[in-house]
Amino acid sequence: MxxxxxxxxxxxxxxxxxxxxxxxxxxxxxxxxxxxxxxxxxxxxxxxxxxxxxxxxxxxxxxxxxxxxxxxxxxxxxxxxxxxxxxxxxxxxxxxxxxxxxxxxxxxxxxxxxxxxxxxxxxxxxxxxxxxxxxxxxxxxxxxxxxxxxxxxxxxxxxxxxxxxxxxxxxxxxxxxxxxxxxxxxxxxxxxxxxxxxxxxxxxxxxxxxxxxxxxxxxxxxxxxxxxxxxxxxxxxxxxxxxxxxxxxxxxxxxxxxxxxxxxxxxxxxxxxxxxxxxxxxHDVLPLDDRTIELFGGAARPGTPHDRHEYVYYHPISHVPADAAPRLGGRAWTIAADVTVPEGGCEGVLYARGSHNGGHTFFVQDGKVQFDYNALGEHFRAAGAAELSPGRHVIETRFTRDGQAGRLTVAVDGNEVGSTEITKIVRMLSSTGVDIGADRLSPVVDDYDGPFAFTGEIHKVTFTILSPQERQDIETLARTELAKE
Structure with missing residues (x-):
């Protein structure tokens, strides 16, 4: 040619x-x-x-x-x-x-x-x-x-x-x-x-x-x-x-x-x-910066969506792009869903991010409150039976760090109903964003078919960041792993 x-x-x-x-x-x-x-x-x-x-x-x-x-x-x-x-x-x-x-x-x-x-x-x-x-x-x-x-x-x-x-x-x-x-x-x-x-x-x-x-x-x-x-x-x-x-x-x-x-x-x-x-x-190229993986864990610039420790989403809300979504990564956090349960109960997704390849999903199914932490295909599940009587409830999940591991819990109205230990922490989640009230993209788990919309009423979902981004941890790991290559 x-x-x-x-x-x-x-x-x-x-x-x-x-x-x-x-x-x-x-x-x-x-x-x-x-x-x-x-x-x-x-x-x-x-x-x-x-x-x-x-x-x-x-x-x-x-x-x-x-x-x-x-x-x-x-x-x-x-x-x-x-x-x-x-x-x-x-x-x-x-x-x-x-x-x-x-x-x-x-x-x-x-x-x-x-x-x-x-x-x-x-x-x-x-x-x-x-x-x-x-x-x-x-x-x-x-x-x-x-x-x-x-x-x-x-x-x-x-x-x-x-x-x-x-x-x-x-x-x-x-x-x-x-x-x-x-x-x-x-x-x-x-x-x-x-x-x-x-x-x-x-x-x-x-x-x-x-x-x-x-x-x-x-x-x-x-x-x-x-x-x-x-x-x-x-x-x-x-x-x-x-x-x-x-x-x-x-x-x-x-x-x-x-x-x-x-x-x-x-x-x-x-x-x-x-x-x-x-x-x-x-053309504003300077100063030069040769960081690579470390840039993903950089501190948030003032005024950006990530320059905060609390995010509140009111339902209904469209898909939140990854660049504007909460940075959960290697942090400790809580997610609290303020909901009203109708007569006859409810089911569906409260929060989801990611896909089969990795991410989070927080959902109610078969009378259980469940949070699945999908660590690049390896699943960690906190789940427990919950009496979701008709009326107003707060359904919450909490993740706490312990070095390179962590603990995940789910609770209803302040009462813990399930927990699990997480031994594989994913610091960089899927490039997809956040959904509230449904899992609109590729489902994070096989338990349901998307979008599996929540059948109760969601008033708001609050994300609270409990610890700063593990930036130094990311940079140390990056230097170690890149040296191996």
Missing amino acids: GLIPQGTTLAPRNPGVLPWNELPENGRIFAARLQEAFAGFLEHTDAQIGRLVAFLEAQNLLDDTLLIVLSDNGASQEGGPRGVMDEFSTFNLIREDLDDIVANRLDDIGTSRAHSNIPWGWAQAGNTPLKWYKQNTYGGGVRDPLIIHWPKRIKETGIRHQFCHVTDVTPTVLDVTGISVPETFNGHPQIPLHGTSLAGAWDNVDSPTPRGPQYFEQFGHRGIWKDGWKAVTYHRKGDDFDTEDWALYHLDEDFSEGHDLAAEQPEKLKELVEAWWAEAEA
Whole structure:
């Protein structure tokens, strides 16, 4: 197709990627199934895009519809060297049991019971011929496909090789639709768009790249493109940003960043490094921060939804996104539901967060008050029979920490009815948010089918945080586990 220039050098194997025949048998079985699921996901995605295209064509709208398809980054490295059954095991620094997965959970891959990710080897293959992965600023992390389809406007079809960045997409759409960007909104000055329209390349395949320098930065990895050249770093956590080495590539002649010219052209490298610092200053990149997992446990900024110790939700309420939901993680907490029980009793979910892969659910079923703490598929359940007579009641659950373990209780009107010990604390819950009065997304447990709405009346649900986020604990664990890799 001409997407990759003839003569492109194949990048060397990334560190830590074993050849296929050196993987243990269980490792190959697991890796193959993960990639099969990923391939199936891509086929499914392609089919759904096809449905949209077929509809537009049937409605005689396809020729005058602007379609833009792009990826968000290179293939992911979060699966680690083996791949993972549940990506949140990585974020919680929990090592999965490969033998158990192959023996008992292999068929869960590709279903709602897995939140899996491919191993480094498949990610490297997906990024071929480029090096490194998502999170890195080398080509394997930042080069992505971009497809633009608009037959009525784009007369000369084919491949374009001009450099472009994701920030160019919005300026392009605004340019071709004739929409101007307001300088103020409701009296507030707006940040100017940083990108450049790509429309010039639609009409002239050989038109020069219209934009200036483009910087990259992620977890301390840095890079900059300028006039067909690229300077880039691979940052190792804790290294001095001012003294670490930069590589230099002439991308117009070296698509895969295979020939480092830093030693041969020090002045060109100096020019690009200085340009990076200038762009970083201009676009609020500084100060640099190379924390990774620790950022998830950072202290809440003043004024954010997390800058508090109590959250009160009144029912009915829609799904609360994860970024606004209470941070329970490694903390101690109580959840109290103020409810009215109707004649004949009630059942249903009071609070839920997560999915089969991990989370919480607080519910009433078969005359029992129950709280299930789903620690990445391992369930801890506090439950007890409760006399929920018609009328007003407070149904409460409490979690207390004891080092790396904890105790979970459930109570009705102050009387404890059930408890359990928790030996596996999940500090980073599911990326899904909170539901009050139902479990609207993928159910956390098999006991019920979602949404299993509460059949009584919920007046309010109060979350009280009893201890601060275990930030130091998270940082210590992160350093320990990352050192093992």
